[in-house]
Amino acid sequence: MSTTKTHTLLTALTLSLWCCSSQVYSQWPDWPTANVPLNASGEPDYLAPTPRTAEGRPDFSGLWELYNRSAPGRQAANAGIASEVSAATPPLATFFDLGANMEGGLPYQDWARDLRDQRVADGMKDNPDAHCLPMGHTQFHMHPQPRKILQLPDLIVIIWEANYGLRQIFMDGRPLPDNDPQPWWYGYSIGRWEGDTLVVETSNLRDGGWLDVNGSPLTDQARIIERFNRPHYGRMTVDITIDDPAAYTRPFTVRAEHGIMLNGELIEFICNENEQSTQYFDP
Amino acid sequence: MTIRKLLLSMLLLALQVQASHAHHAFTAEFDRNQPIELQGTVTKVEWMNPHARIYVDAADSDGEVVNWNLEMGSPNMLMRAGWRRDSLKPGDAVVITGWRARNHPHVGNVGQVTLPDGTRVFAASSIND
Numbered sequence: 341m342s343t344t345k346t347h348t349l350l351t352a353l354t355l356s357l358w359c360c361s362s363q364v365y366s367q368w369p370d371w372p373t374a375n376v377p378l379n380a381s382g383e384p385d386y387l388a389p390t391p392r393t394a395e396g397r398p399d400f401s402g403l404w405e406l407y408n409r410s411a412p413g414r415q416a417a418n419a420g421i422a423s424e425v426s427a428a429t430p431p432l433a434t435f436f437d438l439g440a441n442m443e444g445g446l447p448y449q450d451w452a453r454d455l456r457d458q459r460v461a462d463g464m465k466d467n468p469d470a471h472c473l474p475m476g477h478t479q480f481h482m483h484p485q486p487r488k489i490l491q492l493p494d495l496i497v498i499i500w501e502a503n504y505g506l507r508q509i510f511m512d513g514r515p516l517p518d519n520d521p522q523p524w525w526y527g528y529s530i531g532r533w534e535g536d537t538l539v540v541e542t543s544n545l546r547d548g549g550w551l552d553v554n555g556s557p558l559t560d561q562a563r564i565i566e567r568f569n570r571p572h573y574g575r576m577t578v579d580i581t582i583d584d585p586a587a588y589t590r591p592f593t594v595r596a597e598h599g600i601m602l603n604g605e606l607i608e609f610i611c612n613e614n615e616q617s618t619q620y621f622d623p
Numbered sequence: 624m625t626i627r628k629l630l631l632s633m634l635l636l637a638l639q640v641q642a643s644h645a646h647h648a649f650t651a652e653f654d655r656n657q658p659i660e661l662q663g664t665v666t667k668v669e670w671m672n673p674h675a676r677i678y679v680d681a682a683d684s685d686g687e688v689v690n691w692n693l694e695m696g697s698p699n700m701l702m703r704a705g706w707r708r709d710s711l712k713p714g715d716a717v718v719i720t721g722w723r724a725r726n727h728p729h730v731g732n733v734g735q736v737t738l739p740d741g742t743r744v745f746a747a748s749s750i751n752d
Contacts, residue, residue: 607698611673614676615673617648617652617673620652620653621651
């Protein structure tokens with residue numbers, strides 16, 4: 341059975357378990373999100389105009405979670421709004437396989453496909469995330485746990501609940517470094533505006549990266565271009581271009597799609613607090 | 624529980640399925656082909672990252688009572704699924720279904736917990752990882 345079919349079967353099994361279960365306990369304490377636009381019924385208006393900063397830029401600040409993969413009771417209305425993914429847009433990435441919706445899948449070099457296959461055969465035990473290390477930008481973008489964006493005129497910060505990751509995007513006009521002797525887990529990111537699109541370029545990434553849970557490789561030759569858009573209040577899309585000629589035969593672009601998460605908050609996640617799993621991994 | 628509340632609970636539970644992926648490598652640690660069902664008593668709860676753990680005195684396949692180390696989802700996912708840090712306490716009688724670790728006979732991953740009052744709750748297992 342293929343990995344995809346196995347996941348589908350397991351998801352169906354899990355769903356059946358859920359539907360046989362009962363919900364019992366209270367929720368994480370909510371705190372109302374400020375300045376939420378409301379419709380005539382007094383409900384959040386997810387299609388309201390894009391919020392803007394004092395400088396007139398789209399404001400991405402807020403708590404975001406994967407579109408249509410929402411925490412219980414929070415995003416049903418937002419999830420019901422049409423997706424921003426279509427035949428005219430980049431295909432939607434998935435957490436396990438960034439190229440799941442690309443015709444033919446990701447354009448791997450032969451060695452990169454072999455490495456991905458080996459990583460799957462190994463049960464993904466070397467995924468940095470399984471060792472409490474940063475999982476990389478694309479796994480973070482597709483992670484079901486929420487992320488918070490803080491936007492200042494010269495700096496944008498993303499706090500990922502998953503693995504409590506922290507990312508800086510410099511908006512002050514500085515160039516990418518060209519003499520960095522030690523590539524970073526998060527690379528080095530600079531951003532600029534193209535109209536209402538936030539364009540972020542990242543280089544200086546460490547070698548040995550994982551683009552997805554299946555372990556599609558990312559090398560230190562990679563550049564990542566992300567194009568962030570907030571077409572209306574409730575939605576954010578990120579078109580991610582991976583340009584890594586060492587691992588792929590051509591650059592490719594996939595889309596991540598997020599919905600605003602209201603009345604919630606990030607929950608602390610200190611991965612090394614009590615990590616025991618790796619000692620039971622197959623050698 | 625009224626029918627309406629029950630249906631709402633089922634809906635919420637279904638919505639959470641997609642949000643239940645943990646981040647660790649289930650396949651490297653646990654064997655999908657070794658399901659376990661344990662009936663026992665909670666001895667300790669570790670409400671910690673990256674996975675909450677419950678320790679349960681329960682019989683193994685030879686009938687000997689041993690202390691099992693059982694992995695659940697992370698506290699953030701469990702909280703959004705409705706759990707609290709005191710949802711389980713030492714002394715609670717539970718029934719656990721899940722999967723055994725590959726390299727330890729008394730370590731497992733929890734798929735579902737049946738609580739002392741008979742309700743069954745999902746444990747945010749990472750089996751889909």
